[in-house]
Amino acid sequence: MIAELSLFVSRRPTVICLKCGVSIPQGSMLLAEDEKKRGLCAHCAEIKGLQLLPPGDAAMTRRSKKYSSRTVVVQEWNNKRKRYERLGQFVEPQAIIQAKTECESDESDREAKNAKAAVKRRIEDREYRARFAVEIRNLFPSMPDGRETAIAEHACEKYSGRVGRTAAAKEFDEEMITRAVVAHIRHTETNYDNEFGKGKRKREIREEIRPEISLMLRRWKRERI
Numbered sequence: 001m002i003a004e005l006s007l008f009v010s011r012r013p014t015v016i017c018l019k020c021g022v023s024i025p026q027g028s029m030l031l032a033e034d035e036k037k038r039g040l041c042a043h044c045a046e047i048k049g050l051q052l053l054p055p056g057d058a059a060m061t062r063r064s065k066k067y068s069s070r071t072v073v074v075q076e077w078n079n080k081r082k083r084y085e086r087l088g089q090f091v092e093p094q095a096i097i098q099a100k101t102e103c104e105s106d107e108s109d110r111e112a113k114n115a116k117a118a119v120k121r122r123i124e125d126r127e128y129r130a131r132f133a134v135e136i137r138n139l140f141p142s143m144p145d146g147r148e149t150a151i152a153e154h155a156c157e158k159y160s161g162r163v164g165r166t167a168a169a170k171e172f173d174e175e176m177i178t179r180a181v182v183a184h185i186r187h188t189e190t191n192y193d194n195e196f197g198k199g200k201r202k203r204e205i206r207e208e209i210r211p212e213i214s215l216m217l218r219r220w221k222r223e224r225i
């Protein structure tokens with residue numbers, strides 16, 4: 001299979017176009033398999049006649065690609081996020097028109113589908129939190145009432161990207177649960193949050209409260225009598 005070529009906003013100082021030999025300055029478009037490989041300048045990439053479809057509309061992206069005989073994705077490295085981000089894709093103008101017509105004709109269907117999916121996600125999310133809380137309670141039967149819910153809620157907020165999507169039971173391993181409980185103890189049962197701003201380092205503060213946390217973990221782990 002031939003690797004798909006993308007247009008990159010080149011970060012390299014100067015790259016020589018494989019076809020015409022022109023130098024491609026930093027910040028200009030480079031058509032290549034990946035940014036580190038050699039490639040073609042924007043002129044030789046032959047995107048003339050193609051139209052840039054901005055990113056953000058999944059259906060338009062998918063459909064315009066389907067109707068275009070050629071698609072060139074444009075990517076730029078985001079240094080803050082340490083990943084490439086799509087700036088859109090070049091496709092034939094007729095493909096955009098066709099995709100738009102198709103999207104307009106089934107817009108209400110897609111909206112209904114999205115709404116349904118959102119409801120499903122919310123339900124899964126709630127079930128996940130509830131199951132998580134049960135697992136916490138099972139591992140720490142002696143913790144005060146209601147804490148399992150608070151911990152599950154908080155942990156799920158923190159990893160909200162993961163929740164629902166990966167609502168698999170294997171997610172709830174003992175280590176993960178303990179980590180969530182430790183964080184909860186740290187903030188609710190120790191002086192942790194008040195120790196900042198006194199010239200101590202985070203590691204130092206954590207070290208200080210470690211015995212307190214261990215004790216509390218042991219207590220909460222005990223079978224309820």
Ligand SMILES: [Zn+2]
Pocket residue numbers: 017018019020021022040041042043044045
């Ligand atoms: Zn060239």
